[in-house]
Amino acid sequence: MSKRAQSWGFDLLIGASIFLTGVLFFYVYVYSLSGGQVSKLDTFTNDGNKVANALLSSGSPENWNEGNVQKIGILSDGKINDTKLQEFYSFSISNYEKTKVLFNVNFDYYISFNDPIDAGNGQVLGIGREPVNPENLIKVTRVVIYNEKPETLNVIIWE
């Protein structure tokens, strides 16, 4: 009687182990199939939205500069403020990493419009680090008033 009971328990353990192993194997498979990519895409997208949302605000304080900035924003009255845009450009040149910190992003960013940006002392194509052989890259597109007309703001997040 006692042996029969032992064999029942043993068989059950083996069957259950095989079942659980199969389920575990499935989830590992699914995760390896897409899970890692989704996570990275989310991260990139989140970073892109963080940058875009920050930029499409008036920033903090309202008239921020590199010395007192808490949040980088380049709008005033719903439009791109050239002064803030130039300040942001200067800031990104002088302390790019700090801008990333302020944007709270892990990856590199690059901001551009359809038209070149007036950086104060000349025109530039974009602000931030231009992608060079990126391994991953996403682009978040927003529409904003720039130079008194609706324009596309492109935020590129890359690594």
Add this chain to the structure above:
Amino acid sequence: MGINKRGVFFSSDAILAMSIIFLVLLIALPSIILVLHQPPQTEVHRDILGAFSSLKVGYVNDTYTKELIASNIITNPNNTILEQIGEFYVTNYSLAQEFANQMLVDVNTNQNIGIWYENRLIASINKTPIESAENVETARQIISGIKEGSSVTGFSARAFLLSASKNDFIFYGGYVGDGAITSRVEYQGTLKKVEMELAINDDFDVYVNGINVGSFQKSPSVYTPIDYDIPIGNFSSGVNTLQLKNKNGNLLGISGGFIKLSYNTENVTNSGQRYYFPGVDGLINIYDGFYIPQNLSSVNIFLHINSGNVAFLNIGNTTVFRNSTQGEQTFSISNSQLSSQLNYQSLVGKTVPLRLGLENVSYFANYSLYTDVFSVTDLSSSMNSNIPSLGVKMISLARNANSKFVEIMLTSPFNRVGLVGYNTEVTPDNYHALSNDSNSLNNSINAWTTKAGNCVCCGVINATQSFASQSSSNKFKFMVVMTDGSMQGTCYSGSNSATADAIRASCEAYDNYNITSYTVGFGDGADSTTLQAMAQCGRGNYYHSSVDEIVNIYSKIANDIINASYAEQTLKFTGNFTTKLFSDSYIEFNYTQPGKPYGSYVSVEKTFSDSVSGNFDILNGSTLDSVKVVSYSGPRWTALATLNNNLVYNLSNYGKDFTTLGDPYFVVLPNNLVSGSNSVTLQTGVSPSNFSAGSASNKIIYTVIQNALTYSPISSYSNGCNWTIEFEDNTNITSAIPGNYSGSNICSYTRSSESYDSNDAFQIAVFNLLQLLDLDKNGKVDSKFTQNDLQVDITQITGIPYAWSTEVQARTWN
């Protein structure tokens, strides 16, 4: 062995279960992966709405937009892009598409983007159609002031009769004459129009402040007024004179009428306490009246007059002035003098007649008024015959008819009646000389006897001779010749025709003594042919009377005679002198003005239905201010007026001799007798027992207090219109409203048509106002106004968000 079998059994169960799970998960895997790979959400659609709703088109840095502004296609640069697209959406859809696409031209995204107004796609940037989209994201925004097919901006208008617009009336009396007539015209403000409505006897020139401004024709009759427009160029704010001068050498006489001033003023004057006499240069002959509403405290009179003849002024039946002048003189009659003569309380709350005339002229006129009349009655034996149907003799009916005739004729104490009864001749017992003693005359009538013979010419000649001896040339002379049979007896030597002699006698009576002959054929046996010839030659009328009508016929003849004589009163004056009454003469009544409620005062003129009566209604929502009935009585007196069967004016209360009494042009009706629906009657007369219909041109003028202010709802546009407006008196005006409107819109408010554009704020407000002024809602505006009176001022309030709103959607899809 058994144990092993059981182990295999369990392991195979587990593998089988796991396989099933795997199978299910493998089937579900694509969906799971799809969920995990959802494309990231975009904010582009929200950004577009945000950008379009914050950037004003006046700031858009775009050549295309600047050209639209420069060419005035975009009229409001403060519109946001979203609003501007909306404006084009309702006014020019293709332009809306073009403009919206232009606004998206610099938006460069991989997203499919589209902008919808309501359910209509305005602009899009797309690689794939939305119909095949698997994922659509939408941002929505409501904008007001947009309704497809309507305007983007609402308009509200209000219409009202400007409080600065005022109409003043200067009334002429029941009769004003005779000569050049001057009115004092005072106003403070900007004159818009001067009109006159007159019943006047001759053509005339009009002088304003001494300057001739035009010639005008007389009215169709003294009972029927006509309207005149007077040029206003020579008027100025303040006191003016308006003079009517005769053109044809005749003295002018106005049998009722008024001057109407329309002007804008900011001054609120409390006029009405002074009655100004019209100036008369000729023969002063004024019949008028006045009305004091309440609490008369004092009266003062100032007369500026030049009259060698005695002039008199009667208020009611009291003579308060009687004097002649040596050249031009002024007279002031103080309140202390007047209060001793007049019972002020008796002057309050009713229309009081007022008479200013000349005694000597009046005397002549009164002589011409006075009438002598002989009743020449057949007393042949046939008159003694019985009338079976009536059970009386013909002579009895003749007596009754003559008694009635005497009664009517002697209502004027200055008339006289004589009696000539004839058969073969006129005997003293059938004769009574001219007399105003009705008892004596009736005694004579009752003593009449009959006998054979019917010498009509005998009776006519006897009456003619009596006129010659008893009457005078300046009196009206009539005879009434009655017979029931054929002519008998001759009167002229060599004559053998009773008929010819009767006609000849009548002709000679008129030719030699100006005696008018009326003839009456009493019953069917009368020689109507001869009687008609007699009447024709005697410039009178022939009447045929059945036996039962004789009393009525005599009554009618008596009234005709009175009317004929009185009708001459105001038309004929004799004498070769002139008098002058200056238009600064006045009577000042000091009384407490009744308080006036706040509101717009709307005056309504309602013409009589016929020559006797008219009616008017006071609708709910209107408060009655005053009501009066104006009378075009011609040379007769306005004698009786009733309101809702209540006698409100009776001239005979002031005396029996109307020639000494005034003749008010209008009678004020007491407000306390006015109800919702009202009827008014008015009769004219020449004596207390003689009344007849007045003029169909009589009218009721009532003023109600009403909130004459209307608004339009928020409407799509406010253009205006050319209005045709019909009034209660069936006249029309056509007027552009607002005044500067020059378009071609046609609107109407008439009995047959009420048309306007229900989307035009101006038109709605005006229509509502006209409805308000149409008190009985019969499609005809009760408040009569001219084009200039139509001071309908409309205030346009632009920029009101239109009540309708439109949803704008920006969509992205993939």
